[in-house]
Amino acid sequence: MIENDEYEGRVRALGIMVVMVIFILLARVGYLQVMDGEYYANLADGNRIRIIPSMAPRGTFFDRNGVPLVMNRPGFTVSLLPLTAPVSEEVVWRLSQLLKVSVEDIHKKIDAHSGFDPIHIKQDVTPDIVSIIEEQKNLYPGVVIEVQPVRDYVLKQEAAHTFGYVSEISDAELEKRKDEGYKSGDIIGKFGLEKIYDKEIRGVNGGEQVEVDVTGKPVQVLGMKEPVPGADLYLTIDKNLQEAAEKAVDEQLAAINAHAAAAVVMNPQTGEVLAIVSRPAFDPNLFAHGISTKDWNAINTNPYHPMDNKAITGEYPPGSTFKIVTGTAALASGKVTPEEKIFDSGHHWIIPKGNADGEALGWLNFTEAMAHSDNVYFYEMGNRMGIDTLEHYARMFGLGKVTGIDLPYEAEGLVANREYKRKVYEDDWYLSETFDAAIGQGFNLVTPLQAAMVMGEIAANGKRYRPHLVNRIMSQDGVIIKEFEPELLSELDVPPYVIQLVQTGLHDVTKYGTAARTFQGFTVDIAGKTGTAENSQGRDHGWFVAYGPFNYPTIVVAVIVEQGGYGAQSAVPIGRRILEAAFGLNQPAPSGNSAPPAQKPQ
Amino acid sequence: MTKRIFRRMDFALIAAAAGIIIMSLVIIGSATHINTPSDERYWFVQRQGLFAVIDVALAVFLMNFDYKMLQGYGNKLYVFNLVMLLAVMLVGHSALGAQRWISLGPINIQPSEFSKLIMIISLAGILEERVGKLHTVHDLLPVAGYVGLPFLLVLKQPDLGTSLVFLAIFFGMIFVCGIRLRLLFGIFAAGIACLPILWHFLKDYQKMRIMVFMDPNVDPLGSGYHIIQSKIAIGSGMLFGKGLFEGTQSQLNFLPENHTDFIFAVVGEELGFVGAAVLLFLYLVLLWRGIQIARDASDIFGRLLATGITSMLAFHVLVNVGMTTGIMPVTGIPLPFMSYGVSSLTTNILAIAVLLNIHLRKQKLLF
Numbered sequence: 017m018i019e020n021d022e023y024e025g026r027v028r029a030l031g032i033m034v035v036m037v038i039f040i041l042l043a044r045v046g047y048l049q050v051m052d053g054e055y056y057a058n059l060a061d062g063n064r065i066r067i068i069p070s071m072a073p074r075g076t077f078f079d080r081n082g083v084p085l086v087m088n089r090p091g092f093t094v095s096l097l098p099l100t101a102p103v104s105e106e107v108v109w110r111l112s113q114l115l116k117v118s119v120e121d122i123h124k125k126i127d128a129h130s131g132f133d134p135i136h137i138k139q140d141v142t143p144d145i146v147s148i149i150e151e152q153k154n155l156y157p158g159v160v161i162e163v164q165p166v167r168d169y170v171l172k173q174e175a176a177h178t179f180g181y182v183s184e185i186s187d188a189e190l191e192k193r194k195d196e197g198y199k200s201g202d203i204i205g206k207f208g209l210e211k212i213y214d215k216e217i218r219g220v221n222g223g224e225q226v227e228v229d230v231t232g233k234p235v236q237v238l239g240m241k242e243p244v245p246g247a248d249l250y251l252t253i254d255k256n257l258q259e260a261a262e263k264a265v266d267e268q269l270a271a272i273n274a275h276a277a278a279a280v281v282m283n284p285q286t287g288e289v290l291a292i293v294s295r296p297a298f299d300p301n302l303f304a305h306g307i308s309t310k311d312w313n314a315i316n317t318n319p320y321h322p323m324d325n326k327a328i329t330g331e332y333p334p335g336s337t338f339k340i341v342t343g344t345a346a347l348a349s350g351k352v353t354p355e356e357k358i359f360d361s362g363h364h365w366i367i368p369k370g371n372a373d374g375e376a377l378g379w380l381n382f383t384e385a386m387a388h389s390d391n392v393y394f395y396e397m398g399n400r401m402g403i404d405t406l407e408h409y410a411r412m413f414g415l416g417k418v419t420g421i422d423l424p425y426e427a428e429g430l431v432a433n434r435e436y437k438r439k440v441y442e443d444d445w446y447l448s449e450t451f452d453a454a455i456g457q458g459f460n461l462v463t464p465l466q467a468a469m470v471m472g473e474i475a476a477n478g479k480r481y482r483p484h485l486v487n488r489i490m491s492q493d494g495v496i497i498k499e500f501e502p503e504l505l506s507e508l509d510v511p512p513y514v515i516q517l518v519q520t521g522l523h524d525v526t527k528y529g530t531a532a533r534t535f536q537g538f539t540v541d542i543a544g545k546t547g548t549a550e551n552s553q554g555r556d557h558g559w560f561v562a563y564g565p566f567n568y569p570t571i572v573v574a575v576i577v578e579q580g581g582y583g584a585q586s587a588v589p590i591g592r593r594i595l596e597a598a599f600g601l602n603q604p605a606p607s608g609n610s611a612p613p614a615q616k617p618q
Numbered sequence: 619m620t621k622r623i624f625r626r627m628d629f630a631l632i633a634a635a636a637g638i639i640i641m642s643l644v645i646i647g648s649a650t651h652i653n654t655p656s657d658e659r660y661w662f663v664q665r666q667g668l669f670a671v672i673d674v675a676l677a678v679f680l681m682n683f684d685y686k687m688l689q690g691y692g693n694k695l696y697v698f699n700l701v702m703l704l705a706v707m708l709v710g711h712s713a714l715g716a717q718r719w720i721s722l723g724p725i726n727i728q729p730s731e732f733s734k735l736i737m738i739i740s741l742a743g744i745l746e747e748r749v750g751k752l753h754t755v756h757d758l759l760p761v762a763g764y765v766g767l768p769f770l771l772v773l774k775q776p777d778l779g780t781s782l783v784f785l786a787i788f789f790g791m792i793f794v795c796g797i798r799l800r801l802l803f804g805i806f807a808a809g810i811a812c813l814p815i816l817w818h819f820l821k822d823y824q825k826m827r828i829m830v831f832m833d834p835n836v837d838p839l840g841s842g843y844h845i846i847q848s849k850i851a852i853g854s855g856m857l858f859g860k861g862l863f864e865g866t867q868s869q870l871n872f873l874p875e876n877h878t879d880f881i882f883a884v885v886g887e888e889l890g891f892v893g894a895a896v897l898l899f900l901y902l903v904l905l906w907r908g909i910q911i912a913r914d915a916s917d918i919f920g921r922l923l924a925t926g927i928t929s930m931l932a933f934h935v936l937v938n939v940g941m942t943t944g945i946m947p948v949t950g951i952p953l954p955f956m957s958y959g960v961s962s963l964t965t966n967i968l969a970i971a972v973l974l975n976i977h978l979r980k981q982k983l984l985f
Binding site: 027029034042048050229230235 | 796901910913915916
């Protein structure tokens, strides 16, 4: 012991300090581990656990005969796992070299990303890149290959408007549909059937829960949820007919130097849609993994709007195809008898309007007027009925409202009426406007699908079926989720003989009327109607509607060629080739565009 | 002789130190992944274990000498210390941004570790005659200058942590040396007043460490990363830990420096609060015995030695555990007997040997 130890107290004081130090540390450790332990345990899991989502393949689209039209192919996406530590520059550089993506772009993607899902660096890479990364895992820590099904539209741009396209969900869509289970980064149907049936065909995404080390190297798989593939759509579309229709439209457009057209082929007895063509079109494959700016600009700057499905959103004056409505209305309302003959002197006696080229066709009864598409006869029908009666029958045919087809963005069209004139032009209705309406000009607008529906109602003896594109939805394990039966929407409230007379008139169109020349030698008996829609913007639009076989119609077709001129020259040849395909006739198509029409149509 | 030595051994101190060393070997093994196949996985444990054995043998041998003879070597050791620290600056090589190492054959030694113990011995030598005579700044100046020279050399490496240890040793020793308390508090007040000036002398990374200490999230992937990951490791261990070799933060390398400066976080993660508390208890025993030995020392020189050693060890524990739990800034100070590093281990075992020697030669009442 130290003698005269005056500073022993200092040693004791130091001792107290030492004890305090230990207790402060103990308290701190206890606070972290006992009080906040749960919180830090979660953070530790967040460090090491990553979810690698595995996207469910969307359902396949089959045609009515079971031929696959829209499928999936495996696509490989190179992604980075979001890490606790910053991604090593070396890895970023190496990836940049391999994927030909600039270092800045990779950093931009990393910086823009939040959450723990993998950061997609490059989508749809080639298999050799995949094998390089798989073989040299140690050089690419934190890099994962995600196998994602990529939508494969095997017909490319054919039927593109019907199938639609998919791409990543937008912020606005996400906001709206969060409650339906959509998540950021999901692929969603944006157009066409892909959009309408998205919920049925998208399936349920799965994923893998993996433990990763600090560099992002997977250490072990903790859990796995298999994705559930989406249900398949069995369409009403007939692939062969669709392709034939596409070909017919393309060749005719090239031949007459027109750029836009639409065609609809349906079964009038069921409402099944067999083919829809809209030109110009787009390749939906371009959207499957983010469309390039170049491709998008090409679509966007095309003056003929390739993204519009003209068959259902294009609204055109029906032209002379509307005479089907006017004729039915006039007979049904008793304003004319089938036998009554009206004299065409070249122009109507009240208002000097006549046929397109001013020719006079003399005395004509109902079927003759229909066959020759005589304007003066139908002006007189309009004159006798008045616009209100005409409107009544037009609406009875289902015009002026959507047909209810299972495609998005369908247009309503327009039925000429006083109300509309008053609302839009703040003006009274004039007789000359009734004349225009009676021959399908003026305020009347229809979509090609509506034109097909009107023709279909005549073909099906007045019955109107909801047009539809899907026969059934079936899950992967063969369970039918939904089956679509023909749905009768309405029936024309007219005596049967009226419809028969209209049918006869339309039959005569193809025998000695406006479409006769093109249908020379056609072995199936059909009915048809040409039309030419006046277009203030340029050349007139050419129309053709038809159905066949005449005695039991199973096919109705509507064709419009934008700025194609007379329907008989532009649309009828397309119609003929579609009908040939529909009836399996393999005659060579007549060169209808070079030969003069049998008659000047109107 | 051996029987007497045996009877005079401080078993509590030995047991605490031995307990910590054993724990250290296990945790270093875990931190260096001896559970995963690799050619060199036993390297750290083997090396640390080997040095522990050598150091203990050396310590036992040194028991034969009386610690009092160290007093005669005080100034020679002091000069040796300066030479060694200068040598580091001239021929040393750097790691982690600081020049701290000298290669001696297969061994890299870290002179600043040894310099702490040498500092204690030298300082005890010159303080012994100054007991009760430190009343004025003038009295203190020679002592301050004596410590200041090696202090500055260490600071220049730069090794802020070790230089702070020098300060802790210095204050601990002048405190029991009977420095007038008014003078001591005056120094503290002046020191605090000078902090803003000192700030300018800090290197950028050191400033960043201080800022990160205030708020680790100013730089979560840079300087703040160590603290954040260490706190996550310790906190996620919860009461009983994730189990040895099962700590995800440590095993998956989220925790950096897990076998050296951040080894306490591995203890916290894998052994939980229970394990951490056991370890802290062992330190408490160790430090408490150090204080007792200082109190009971047979002479002032012994007391000063024991005080210096205890101050050094206590400061290490405070700063290291404080750093890993986020209540102290990051400074590269190892946890005594736990962190991997043979220089540190050797220094600490020799320090314990000195404590045991003082205990052995305390007043011979029993004879």
